[in-house]
Amino acid sequence: MTAVPWKTYGDALRWVSSFLCDHAAGASWQTLPAAERDQAARAEAETLLLWASGRTRLQVLTGLADPLPDAVQSALRAAVSRRAAGEPLQYITGEAPFYGRLFRVRRGCLIPRPETELLVERAVAWLRTHRPSGRVCDLGAGSGVIAVTVALEVPEAEVWAIDVSADALAIAEENARRLGAPVRFSRGDGLAWLRGAAGPPPPHLLVSNPPYIPSADLAGLAPEVCDWEPREALDGGPDGLAYYRALAGAGPGVFHPAGPAALFLEVGMGQAEAVMALFRDDGRWRGWRFGAEPDLRGVLRVVWGERPA
Template sequence: MSGTIREALLEASSFLAQHQVMEPSHNAELLLCHVLGLGRAEFFMRMTEPFPVEHTAAWQMVLARKAAGEPAQYIIGEQEFYGLPFEVTSDVLIPRPETELLVEAIVKEGRRLWPDGAPTVCDIGTGSGAIAVTLAVQCPMWQVNASDISGAALAVAQRNAARHGAAARIAWHSGDLLAPLAGMRLDILVSNPPYIPAETIAGLQPEVRDFEPRTALDGGTDGLDPYRRMLAQLPLLAAVPRVVGFELGQGQAREVAAWMEAAGHWDTVYIVSDYAGIERHVIAVREQA
């Protein structure tokens, strides 16, 4: 391959655009930085240099994968969440920025209710471990648990915990939703479960539909099955958690909030909107133990 790094970037952007890749320039930049092993600042400083010929084969392979629709995060093998890099594979959902707001809400309520204590928290359906690991890093006194039905996902989460020095502070559970936690006393329950209605999955962006794990997307007929089941499984626990935080899909938050209000376990149930103004998270809080 001849030409400069800048020319390679422009050619790749055009190529990806021709293949209907969303944000072609951004994706080209991410992938080129990855192939060249450069940080963003160094990448821009070296734009006028010749493209290193030894990277040509790898660059062409990466572009072909992206043109076929594969998410850049899976190609790179990484996604940032809450300022930390997380390994991602096709066994886990790619962490989204809006989920950082769920973590913020859980940290805020946990620190308020247990200012000097160590609440026990569990991240249900942990996937890459983004929520559990972030909570363990942000709140090192907390007793963090994480569960997932997928053994492959738990393996990714455990590697991420080790990467960020949190492996010894997270207990791992394999199983379906709250079932592996039967008999435990949880102070905080947090979950970003599958919430896409099954019949709409076929209409999702190809990057999501064809590459992200269906078990992390399919929320049943109306997308709300995991929430129904978790609320129904609360009697499995030693006590109802004082704080529960759920992430939901567009148009789902008010219905789930109404269920939680009707359950009567919590003093306050409120909704947190994401960066796009979508009602994204439901937080339920009981003030007294």
């Protein structure tokens, strides 16, 4: 990256936008059409400039002619170099938006995606209607976006987050403290908990965004994903269904025995029917209803199961 100084905020924004468009080779948006790629690069340039300067977007856009301080220039150049090397934007800034809130993220936890907001939306709606003071378990909590959001949206609920990764759980606990969410944490193997190991007490609602990428497909993901995000949060086994198979195989005995209960699971593209079949074909789940919800692109993204009252 050249050392030519940027005189103003506008100079920096234009240069970084152009540079990222040409050099952020690991970004998932590099496969988009040119116009969309330009927009994505501009959005990332703005995000990095806001982060480096501490200014709001309005302050930056109305102050493009303002002189760029040396400290901001230095921080921005370092951030752009990291992004050009493939590091995800969210790891550089240390935060990611989710459900109208900003969450801390860093290497060691999965970066939250917009698709997961649908999962939370459906889980929250069920909880408010059927079990507003029920017990919820977020299995494989990662950065805690699911557990923290549910706890804040339904404050009467008792929300647990379980994850095998100490790094991820530390980030989730930090997010809960910072956002004031009364989440309870349990470190452990979620699949072992399903088989009866120590962990949270039986929930009324189980929510999870598990690993669902088939192992052989990991290498084909964008470098900013496969080279940086934790493999254990992505790898769903040979067919991508290992976690769902384990959950279905554990049977409904994992849930609180009385009253309505439900599960909400995020699934990969084209997996919904296979995931529902794992439950429907197991006689122990007789009496439960299963279905799937599409995301904004029409992809069946959330599989749900419900035991009526």
